[in-house]
Amino acid sequence: MPSMNAKKCWRGLHAIVIVSMLVNVATAEDWPCWRGPRHDGISRESISPETWPAAGPAIAWRAMVGIGFSAVSIVADRGYTIGNQENVDTIYCLDSESGRVRWKHSYESALEPKFFEGGPTSTPTVADDTVYVLGRWGDLFAFDAHNGAVRWNINVAREANVRIPGWGFAGSPLVVGDLLLLNVGEAGTAIRRATGEIAWTSADRDAGYATPVPLVRDGRPLAIIASGKSYLAVDVQSGRELWRQRWLVQYGCTAADAIVAGEHVFLSSGYTRGAALLRWTDTQPDVVWKSKLMRNQLNASVLIDEFLYGIDGNDDEETSLKCMEFSTGEVRWSQPGFGLGSLTAAADKLLVLSDEGHLTVVAASPASFQPLAEAKVLDGKCWTAPVLANGRIYVRSASGDIACVDVRRAAQE
Amino acid sequence: MTLNRRHFLQATSTASLALAGAPFVHAGSKDKKYRTALIGSGWWGMNLLQGAIAAGNTKVVALCDVDADTLELAAETVTDLSGDEPRSYRDFRELLSKEQVDIAIIATPDHWHALPAIAAIEAGAHVLLEKPTGHTILESRATLNAAKSAGRVVQVGLHRRLGPHYAHAMEFLKQGRAGEIGLVNMFVHGGGGAELPAPNSEPPEGLDWNMYCGPAPLRPFNRKIHPGGFRNFLDFANGQLGDWGVHWLDQVLWWTDEKYPRHIYSTGGRPIRGAAVLNDNEQTTDAPDSQVAVFQFESFTATWEHRQFAGQGAEKTRIGCYFNGTKGTVHVGWRDGWTFYPANGKDPEIHEDAQLEEPDGHSISLLWTDFIRAIESGQPPACDIEIGHRATSMSLLGMLSLKLGRGVAWDGDRERVIGDDDANRLLRREYRAPWVYPKA
Ligand SMILES: NC(=O)c1ccc[n+]([C@@H]2O[C@H](COP(=O)([O-])OP(=O)(O)OC[C@H]3O[C@@H](n4cnc5c(N)ncnc54)[C@H](O)[C@@H]3O)[C@@H](O)[C@H]2O)c1
Numbered sequence: 001m002p003s004m005n006a007k008k009c010w011r012g013l014h015a016i017v018i019v020s021m022l023v024n025v026a027t028a029e030d031w032p033c034w035r036g037p038r039h040d041g042i043s044r045e046s047i048s049p050e051t052w053p054a055a056g057p058a059i060a061w062r063a064m065v066g067i068g069f070s071a072v073s074i075v076a077d078r079g080y081t082i083g084n085q086e087n088v089d090t091i092y093c094l095d096s097e098s099g100r101v102r103w104k105h106s107y108e109s110a111l112e113p114k115f116f117e118g119g120p121t122s123t124p125t126v127a128d129d130t131v132y133v134l135g136r137w138g139d140l141f142a143f144d145a146h147n148g149a150v151r152w153n154i155n156v157a158r159e160a161n162v163r164i165p166g167w168g169f170a171g172s173p174l175v176v177g178d179l180l181l182l183n184v185g186e187a188g189t190a191i192r193r194a195t196g197e198i199a200w201t202s203a204d205r206d207a208g209y210a211t212p213v214p215l216v217r218d219g220r221p222l223a224i225i226a227s228g229k230s231y232l233a234v235d236v237q238s239g240r241e242l243w244r245q246r247w248l249v250q251y252g253c254t255a256a257d258a259i260v261a262g263e264h265v266f267l268s269s270g271y272t273r274g275a276a277l278l279r280w281t282d283t284q285p286d287v288v289w290k291s292k293l294m295r296n297q298l299n300a301s302v303l304i305d306e307f308l309y310g311i312d313g314n315d316d317e318e319t320s321l322k323c324m325e326f327s328t329g330e331v332r333w334s335q336p337g338f339g340l341g342s343l344t345a346a347a348d349k350l351l352v353l354s355d356e357g358h359l360t361v362v363a364a365s366p367a368s369f370q371p372l373a374e375a376k377v378l379d380g381k382c383w384t385a386p387v388l389a390n391g392r393i394y395v396r397s398a399s400g401d402i403a404c405v406d407v408r409r410a411a412q413e
Numbered sequence: 414m415t416l417n418r419r420h421f422l423q424a425t426s427t428a429s430l431a432l433a434g435a436p437f438v439h440a441g442s443k444d445k446k447y448r449t450a451l452i453g454s455g456w457w458g459m460n461l462l463q464g465a466i467a468a469g470n471t472k473v474v475a476l477c478d479v480d481a482d483t484l485e486l487a488a489e490t491v492t493d494l495s496g497d498e499p500r501s502y503r504d505f506r507e508l509l510s511k512e513q514v515d516i517a518i519i520a521t522p523d524h525w526h527a528l529p530a531i532a533a534i535e536a537g538a539h540v541l542l543e544k545p546t547g548h549t550i551l552e553s554r555a556t557l558n559a560a561k562s563a564g565r566v567v568q569v570g571l572h573r574r575l576g577p578h579y580a581h582a583m584e585f586l587k588q589g590r591a592g593e594i595g596l597v598n599m600f601v602h603g604g605g606g607a608e609l610p611a612p613n614s615e616p617p618e619g620l621d622w623n624m625y626c627g628p629a630p631l632r633p634f635n636r637k638i639h640p641g642g643f644r645n646f647l648d649f650a651n652g653q654l655g656d657w658g659v660h661w662l663d664q665v666l667w668w669t670d671e672k673y674p675r676h677i678y679s680t681g682g683r684p685i686r687g688a689a690v691l692n693d694n695e696q697t698t699d700a701p702d703s704q705v706a707v708f709q710f711e712s713f714t715a716t717w718e719h720r721q722f723a724g725q726g727a728e729k730t731r732i733g734c735y736f737n738g739t740k741g742t743v744h745v746g747w748r749d750g751w752t753f754y755p756a757n758g759k760d761p762e763i764h765e766d767a768q769l770e771e772p773d774g775h776s777i778s779l780l781w782t783d784f785i786r787a788i789e790s791g792q793p794p795a796c797d798i799e800i801g802h803r804a805t806s807m808s809l810l811g812m813l814s815l816k817l818g819r820g821v822a823w824d825g826d827r828e829r830v831i832g833d834d835d836a837n838r839l840l841r842r843e844y845r846a847p848w849v850y851p852k853a
Pocket residue numbers: 452453454455456457458477478479480483503504505520521522523525543544545570571572624625626627639640641642656775
């Protein structure tokens with residue numbers, strides 16, 4: 001590794017201290033929305049792959065929820081996800097111990113399997129005993145998390161009078177204070193959580209497919225939104241656009257969530273696009289670097305201690321898991337074999353789910369690719385990022401099989 | 414978001430190479446650089462063009478598409494891969510009038526194959542034309558005639574005549590090692606279910622929808638159509654038989670000495686997807702979700718079957734042809750290579766894996782090399798327009814019988830249906846003005 005300057009070194013150390021403190025304190029945490037509580041794809045829970053039995057950790061339960069790509073959101077003892085059967089979407093509330101269905105709610109929704117299996121592509125968001133769900137064709141629901149009662153329901157595309165992008169809405173709802181921010185319209189749409197009314201909306205142009213990513217600057221809540229042809233920064237309260245970075249991708253497939261770190265915003269897409277690191281300014285952001293060596297076609301990377309870890313490449317092509325230095329875009333290592341998989345981090349480890357259902361624990365280290373454990377957990381295509389919450393890993397396949405993998409230490413001993 | 418299938422990818426291995434750091438990839442170092450233009454710069458067009466760039470004997474001078482974003486991305490990719498800075502056009506007529514083009518690559522939707530191909534030939538270009546060579550049979554015939562009278566090479570995108578495993582399977586068959594072949598079954602199966610309509614909408618910004626529809630009827634824009642979805646709409650294409658079908662029909666025509674089937678009968682429909690919808694507010698696709706076609710040759714029968722439900726079903730494979738002979742069955746497949754299943758169960762199976770270029774499993778570099786060889790040698794290319802025309806006609810005859818609801822007797826020498834005026838009317842279609850049906 002090249003030598004680090006003192007300041008960077010200190011920052012690294014600082015991060016390590018924080019992480020190890022958290023491991024001791026926060027041994028379990030919920031995962032209430034896509035990319036988790038801090039919207040970065042990183043859980044503070046640590047896992048101990050060295051305790052995994054040779055045959056892999058126990059599968060606590062399996063469930064079948066129908067075709068789709070929705071991940072599972074977990075709050076306390078319940079998980080929420082969506083699937084499609086025969087042109088009907090169903091949101092399931094599952095018991096996280098047993099997989100038993102606590103409640104469910106169905107609504108008509110076209111499968112539309114154009115170039116893929118189809119079905120829902122967003123993940124439910126849970127906040128304050130309410131579950132928010134955005135279907136591909138604009139059906140937006142607020143459910144009582146306890147019993148599934150519909151608090152309100154609108155079709156947001158119709159109410160906001162904005163078009164639906166070619167593959168439907170895929171961004172998950174983002175809760176910011178009293179508002180629900182959606183990747184609907186060119187620069188998002190905000191809904192009042194209490195009533196389902198539209199607070200503001202944006203131009204009738206294609207949305208992209210990523211989830212809005214929140215940040216705060218000068219005390220103001222902002223968000224980065226992936227639109228059809230750019231990534232934009234908006235003020236969450238007013239909907240005012242602060243800047244946009246033009247970002248043309250084949251099929252308008254701006255799918256990977258932006259990664260925000262201090263002054264920097266990292267963007268990446270698949271096909272021929274690649275990645276860029278932006279630095280925030282008062283006006284248009286500066287481009288720090290661009291690279292074609294990290295193409296996150298569907299799922300975003302995670303940023304851990306100044307290094308990005310993500311799947312580079314496109315479906316049906318050689319892809320690899322890569323470690324890339326955030327500040328420079330330099331690739332530290334590259335490991336093929338995960339297909340168009342996805343990943344989530346558990347503190348200082350990566351949980352990588354290959355597109356064929358192998359779950360591999362990998363050290364989040366720029367030094368080298370170090371696999372720590374592996375288990376086959378699902379069959380069939382898996383494009384949905386795994387979720388770790390309260391000692392259980394939730395994975396799902398495109399056809400809708402869900403496996404709950406018990407990685408609590410107790411379960412291994 | 415989650416989109417998939419080979420379809421969804423564009424960067425080829427050449428792209429990855431360039432992305433990995435080599436700025437310009439020039440595999441060959443021939444002096445001659447063919448001034449090349451691409452018309453239809455979507456998924457497959459860019460696969461073809463990247464194959465051409467990788468061969469090192471092209472200079473990409475122009476790109477054409479009716480979708481401005483697609484065009485911009487294509488131009489960027491070309492510059493990344495080759496350093497060339499092609500000019501961009503929305504209208505192929507303008508492109509052909511302003512540019513000196515040695516080679517035109519045409520990869521528009523099927524209803525837009527004939528007119529640009531003929532215009533390119535008339536402008537003096539050699540053409541790499543995607544299959545099918547026409548949306549109706551007389552378009553294909555007109556393209557063939559134009560090529561012959563101008564003496565231009567037209568290579569059709571039937572790369573399955575060049576891929577090694579297809580060639581080896583064909584050798585095996587032609588040596589008689591499967592015995593005498595009496596029946597060929599061609600099939601492409603997949604999964605699927607009922608289809609709901611999607612709402613019509615404004616065309617995406619930057620898409621010239623009027624030009625996209627071109628000679629076909631102008632219908633409301635729908636996300637199911639573009640990009641890539643046109644193949645399931647009969648105004649723009651001919652469903653699975655007109656898409657995948659052409660490749661497998663061509664394998665049969667490659668194997669047999671006969672030039673065309675004598676009788677054709679097809680039936681099928683949308684029992685699973687449901688009745689097609691097209692109104693002011695919404696639409697579904699309208700191609701059949703399942704179809705059977707019987708092609709009666711003099712010395713054998715060939716059948717086509719596709720379904721878009723039940724997945725692989727009870728078979729070992731879901732794509733390809735079975736050549737059934739007295740000594741056994743040869744399955745010519747795609748990603749699963751080819752396999753001989755001997756009639757005598759005690760004999761060993763023979764199998765060869767596929768050798769394909771990725772992504773998307775094709776043999777474009779071989780197709781391109783053969784095309785250039787034909788241009789330089791004056792010898793016909795492996796997938797000459799004549800060959801493409803025959804395979805296309807066979808698939809379109811299946812569609813014609815399906816639409817007509819009865820079987821037809823085909824005089825392939827005169828290219829007329831025998832004794833059926835209604836059928837003969839379907840050899841062509843009405844064009845939307847100002848477009849004029851080409852003269853065959
Ligand atoms: N040989 C093969 O193996 C193979 C494989 C795939 C596709 N194809 C053929 O390639 C063709 C294109 O298919 P695709 O999947 O790439 O579709 P696509 O939708 O991705 O691309 C077609 C492009 O043509 C553009 N277009 C439409 N009208 C045009 C016009 N008048 N002028 C210029 N551009 C126009 C569209 O905007 C689009 O970008 C089809 O005919 C298909 O049969 C062949």
